[in-house]
Amino acid sequence: MFLHFFKNTFFIVAVTIVSCISPSTHKSPSHASAEAKTTPIPKKDKKLVLGANQTEAYLPLLKGKKVGVVGNQTSVVFKENGGYTHLIDSLISLDVNVTKAFSPEHGFRGKADAGEKVVDGIDPKTGVPIVSLYGSNKKPTQQQLDGIDILIFDIQDVGVRFYTYISTLHYVMEAAAEKNLTVLILDRPNPNGHYIDGPILEKKHQSFVGMHPIPIVHGMTIAEYAQMINGENWLAKNLTCDLMVIKMKNYTKQTSYSLPIKPSPNLPNDQAINLYPSLCFFEGSPVNAGRGTAHQFQVFGSPGLDQNYFPYRYTPQANDGSKHPKNEGKLCYGRDLTQERQLSKIELKWLLEAYQHSNNKESFFTSFFSKLAGTEKLQQQIEQGWTAKKIRTSWQEGLETYDTMRQAYLLYP
Known part of the structure; x- marks a missing residue:
């Protein structure tokens, strides 16, 4: 058509x-x-x-x-x-x-x-x-x-x-x-x-x-x-x-x-694409989101996370998707999400627990984090100890206004 x-x-x-x-x-x-x-x-x-x-x-x-x-x-x-x-x-x-x-x-x-x-x-x-x-x-x-x-x-x-x-x-x-x-x-x-x-x-x-x-x-x-x-x-x-x-x-x-074709080097499969909106926040932190591994945007970890809390270990290495991945050659502690169920929302729990169990909260967020989030409020909410539920509630008014606006442009039911 x-x-x-x-x-x-x-x-x-x-x-x-x-x-x-x-x-x-x-x-x-x-x-x-x-x-x-x-x-x-x-x-x-x-x-x-x-x-x-x-x-x-x-x-x-x-x-x-x-x-x-x-x-x-x-x-x-x-x-x-x-x-x-x-x-x-x-x-x-x-x-x-x-x-x-x-x-x-x-x-x-x-x-x-x-x-x-x-x-x-x-x-x-x-x-x-x-x-x-x-x-x-x-x-x-x-x-x-x-x-x-x-x-x-x-x-x-x-x-x-x-x-x-x-x-x-x-x-x-x-x-x-x-x-x-x-x-x-x-x-x-x-x-x-x-x-x-x-x-x-x-x-x-x-x-x-x-x-x-x-x-x-x-x-x-x-x-x-x-x-x-x-x-x-x-x-x-x-x-x-x-x-x-x-x-x-x-x-x-x-x-x-x-x-059927990777849309970019670090989104290799359906799981990565589904987890990408939730894990990309880590690009504005010291946490590696799987770049330099075979499971890009399906694992996360950092040398600066509590190794007693996070059971999963991996070491990012240069590969076709990332010539110089974050924490290259360093043992990272984090989570393996390759078997996580499909999401129909942004999952905040991994970001919150990474911050809460970071060995250096003062330097957890970089200036890039607010660019990704589109607001400084998310960083402030996390630093103030807001729960995921409370943070998500703060998004609702904006989402409802946006959803009303986008209806005029939809081509598919």
Whole structure:
């Protein structure tokens, strides 16, 4: 199903007529909620069809145009036999003129460490020039967009505020709006799309790991999120990006989806992706969250935690996912969460017990912690001895307001 959202008009290309939302026309929350409740839920036996796999829907839009692709190793078209072809390879084989690629954090092939500078280059298979959006510039320059008629955005997200692909999305939309280019989004599932949770980001803590006033777990697909960026006027200078969306078929917020390709080097499996919103807080502390092990974001530990309280031991070592992991070569005491049940909330108990059983509480939190949390309040609450239940209660008003806002942009029940 293909939706085209103009700034002030609707344009629908599909065999079946569907309702949609213009990004510049914010529907009332009550209307959006009622509409979501009456949307038929796809039957379980219907196969999920990703946006990228609906070639017949977007190929006519690309013919005769110079195309730029914002993508990485997850930008693929899956085959019936279980294999896949990279989107760029697929487009070129169909005589689409792909003139340039843009890569987010971790690079075009997803090999770079978190936070590592990614440089420009050439795709060795196709010869297409690659512009890094995680190096000297995180936003495409107008010169870099010269000679492009349309931008495709196709990246697998995990639905978490500090996962920087949505920040890249923001800057791509902003640059495209300034250049008067259309952004075509090939939608993909959100593996953490079944819930929303966490504190709302405060404006003074805006950064590339948190650009918008949303909770940590936002509960939207990448296309829904793009609509919200437009609809809430989050782009600079009140710009609105011209969006086209290829919706998924037979997808709901409760659709279980196991990612066949790692979205980044340190999210190797479903367990890591599910635990990521809860364990990433440790990135703003001396605690290692599994980087430098085979169980990234599935274990945590530190030499500075009480070894009598924490039974699990491991020693982080340099590996493909992390060239210099935190506490490299040091014995860490912590917990193994590889067998933990699937979460439908941010679990605070591990953060609280790590702080409570730290040998140096005064230096437990770094300045990065508040950027991840989006607020200084969480650190203060932990230092003041708040329980997890009390902390979670303090999030509820913000979550309810956010949930009302996001209803206007949802494409799936």
